[in-house]
Amino acid sequence: MDNLYRQVILDHSDNPHHHGELSDKTNDIELKNPTCGDVLKLDLKVEDGKIADAAFSGYGCTISQASASMMTDAVIGKTTDQAEEMVQTFSSMIIGDDVDTDILEDAATLEGVSKFPARIKCATLAWKALHKALNK
Structure with a gap:
């Protein structure tokens, strides 16, 4: 199962x-992770209270790029x-809280990052960007 998660x-x-x-x-925002140098720019198209489209650019480690890809997949149409709610669930999951991760889709595979404190900021960068872009 761990190999499957790694492959995703x-x-x-x-x-x-x-x-x-x-x-x-x-809506758009650019965030940087000063700890490791990851940079993420998030663009959203919000119509009638729904995320009609999302895209991200920037650069970073495997975890930050995968998390951004999974996040955009999960939120389009929501x-x-x-x-x-997904931001809150992801944030709780990534610090090791026991939460129902079904709403996170593929992003639930990042649950294991909670065991690697140095990678938590990498995994949460896209989700923090989403929260800030929605509340900008």
Whole structure:
């Protein structure tokens, strides 16, 4: 099972979904992780309270890129309230809290990052960007 999880993470990092920029974005933000140098720019298109589209660009480690890819997959089509609930669930999961991770889709495979404190900021960068972009 661990190998399957690792493969999902590597697949998202090597072939990220929704990588790029949106020309018709309504919300955007750029965040940096000063600890390791990861940079993530997130573009969102929010229409009628739903995330109609999302894209990210920037650079970083395998974990940050995979997390951004998984996050964009998971939130497109969700309401902003659902997306905020996902941010909270992801944040709780990544620090080791026992939570129902079903709403996170592939991002639930990052649960093991909680055992590696140095990687928590990498995994949460995209999710923090989502929260800040929605509340900007």
